[in-house]
Amino acid sequence: MNFARPSVLLVALFSAARHGLLCADPVPNPSPLAPFLEAHCADCHDADSKKGGLDLGALTANLSKPDSLSDPETFALWVRLHDRIESGEMPPAKKPRPAPTDREKALQWIAQTLETQELQQSRDHVRTGVRRLTRAEYENTVRDLFSMPGILVQNLLPADGSALGFDKNTDALDLSHVNIAKYVEAAEKILDLAIATRPTPPPSSKIRLTLAGNYQTNLTLMGGDAMLLKDGKLHPDTPPAGAHAHIDQGAHERMGAFEGEDSSTAVFRHEDESFNPYYQRFASLYPGMYKVRASFWSLQWEKGSILPSRTTEAARLSIVHFNENGRGGGHPSTVLGYFDAPSLKPAEHAFETWLNPRETFGFNTASLAHVVLYRVGTWGQLNRTMGYTGPCIVNDWLEVEGPVHDIWPPRSHRLLFPDLPMEEFSPKRKDGPRMPARPVLKQDILGARNRPDPVQPAFTVKSDQPEADAERLLAAFLPRAFRRPVPDEIRAAYLEQFRQRLAAGDGFELAMRWVYRAALCSPDFLYHVEPATTLDPHALASRVSYLLWNSQPDDTLTKLAASGTLSQPNTLAREVQRLLEDRRSDRFIEDFLGQWLKLRSIAANDPDKKLYPEFSAYLQDSMVNETRAFFRELLTKNLGAAHLVKSDFAMLNERLAQLYNIPGVTGPAIRRVQLPPDCPRGPFLTQAALLKITANGTTTSPVPRGAFVMGRLLGRPPQPPPPNIPAVEPDVRGATTIRELLERHRSNASCSACHAYIDPPGLALEAFDVIGGMRTRYRSLDQGDPAPRGNIDSKISVQFLLGPSVDTTGEFADARRFSNIAELQNLLAADPHRLLSNLARQLTIYATGRDVAFRDRAALAQVVARTEAQGGGLRTLLHEVIRSPLFQTR
Amino acid sequence: MNHAPSPLRAAAAALLLPLLCAATARADKMDLRVIGFSAPEREKDFALTMEKMPDLRAIALDAEHARVTLEFNPADLFPKVKVPSDPAAILKRINDLTGAASLRTFQFATPSGLAEDTLAKVEIKVGLLDCKSCRYAFYSAVAGIDGVERATVHSTAGVLTAWIDPQKTSKDALFQALKKLKGVELPPQ
Known part of the structure; x- marks a missing residue:
């Protein structure tokens, strides 16, 4: 810090203060700021009024202290002052407007002064600090490096922090001894799965599984919430539960009632706390890719008759990660996808997926009502299944084949030991070098019937010239x-570790494993290593790759970096396009939207079950998929930023279309749907995911929704609330609307200024409830009128009432008025520049891992201007961000 | 050295082998009561079970009265140990094999020896039972009771019929056993 150089701003404002705003001594003012402040700001922001908590007198008085602008809060305050004047928000509309030249001079003066100050402060250090990989980056890097596309390591690592809304920010990525310990643990797991333990691949098996056969499904079949079919008709030996439930589950299992591969399992019941069916007879033993096929269809059941289904229902498959030996429930799972179950006609779905050891597949009747039908007969349903009417999803079978290896040893092993043979050894021998542990593989998941192949001899990697091989392997x-290229001295250090392990008695494979583990835990692997100024080609390749794939560069990018051609604009643009078209760019969409639009918080609260009984996990997943698909569509079609708030199309599946009241959409697949002219749906602003994230599960409030729109979409985040001001608590009884409560709150002068700025967008968004459904009246549990069912599933009980009417009118601080969501959308969409500028800023922060400084504004404005000159599309914006100096310098 | 068998040696072996086998083969027979014939459809299951046990042959089956005559070579049933002389031990071995082959849905027992006309026929209404395994479950609830000689469940009539030794058990005992089945509500009798 340089105390010898008085800040330019300090000197100038000190004069200004003496001139008029702060004291009466009339000293000539060298800056245009003081008369501006005196004329337009002093009335409201002197020590007495302090409107909005801003005392310009105190602010400028502090400038008498050396380097006061080096205080980040003071600096930020001056930036805010600049921005409010620049946006025209200050002085307020009701006050006399400053002459444009005075305003420009004042702004220019503040901007130059702040930039000078910023340059002084950052002269001796780089803009982006040293960043370690985030958890997601780490996992993706491991997956791509080792060609193990489904290995799970992220959950081993401590959660990352967040700064400026993103976990990629330098300030969020600290490192503790806990991280180190977990990196070691993760490296061990990676190497365990990566290194082949046998010279021939494990046998690939094809197993056809039925849902019937596992304990939970059997129980459900017994009770009547599921039934067996054969050739699309009632099973002749095991018909649905009728006058009484099936008797004696053990007797049925002994009789093989649930065994037949030609039996289909038809399920009426949605998953719940005690029913999470999965294919228990299979649990993966070997990591690798597996081919999966499954057959689903649906029907309408009417007291024993099979009728056409109401629609194409949605069957969900997930990967179940077994706890311990698989006993009991509560096994975590990862959703694989939602699959069409068409009416009466089986649809076969095929895909490939990676399985880690101890995993199987889970099933759910996703689109059925998520209410407890539990034993339809015993809870009042006469004649159980045979007396029941309702929709049903049928799973004929699920076939799993694998592990499928196109080469052996697998690529993960070849990365570590590319061409070395394997040799047999005796694990029991006492002499000679230490050999790796080769525990005997066993199937220890209860109920799983697939078994490992007979015990194999123990093998290890063989090397006849260990040191030369080690050097060669490490060099690769x-x-x-x-x-990036690795200097000889670093390679030599790892080689020295290898020699030491060899000398300590390790065999070749163990010694190499030690070195590989060290490399995976080293800063060179865990950190983004970038030069201090302009990025070199390899650092550029990494930045592009970690932006668009959230992972390491592939061979093509690395070769272009090595050849020095990557930074050529055409080459870079071509590569950006290639990366965007690769499915790995889904990771960018998931990671960026997860943070920019807070999609990661989608499950932060569960909507009240009585107020929003139609909410389900399927709806929630559909919401997230809509937002991701919409962003993908904006990128693919290179659409403009106005689409963030207004769109003539939406990305929907049937469940969302049902929520949005849009007819003609069937099935679980998300697709582009053209909207009628007056429909507010489509853009981020009115997507159910964002409306849910900005609500609390029971009620909505214009404050968090307004703050979200201002901060995330418009780039003008409100100030945090002052201390000791209680939040406005909505009236859950439904007697008073949130607008009435807010008006009381805003009657306090110290609150009104901020809320006039924050709330307006949120007031229009009151048109949407907690789960994103459109409403004209608030739902209530205590007071109101009986609610019509609408398109809520007939199996779901509607208990809520309709309370007070929703008022969606509002007025921005600059006096622009709107009466409903459509008018708000028109107002926001009329300024695509603001939306594009904010998105440019968010992308830049995300991509560079640091804030956009005041002096970066010109470069950012250039990015936006270049984008607008090319039509303002989002894909263009991404290209322009990447080619900008902001991105290409550290 | 040439290890190929000479034509003379091969001819001798062809002659002697059947004789040696005949000397060790022994075809025992046992008349047994079959437990597991819950309904006529179980006859097919019984045949499938027997197919899984090539060392046991059902040479005579009376499914209606749940009786069978099994033929076997005891040495085949006890391949690595000495054949026990106690018939109960042989029956136990047969039941072990049958249990494994049928998931314990079939077992054998020594017939009671009671004359048919000394047995009492008992009928209990159980309601519509269109499920094969449910019929078996009802059957199993009574088949193990001492004194039940045989039983069968008729799906359409909804009646469980049992032939019992009235000296050992009663209709009420059977009725109580059925009532203990979880989830069962027996219709009015």
């Missing part, structure tokens, strides 16, 4: 793992 591995 380290640059790939560290994502």
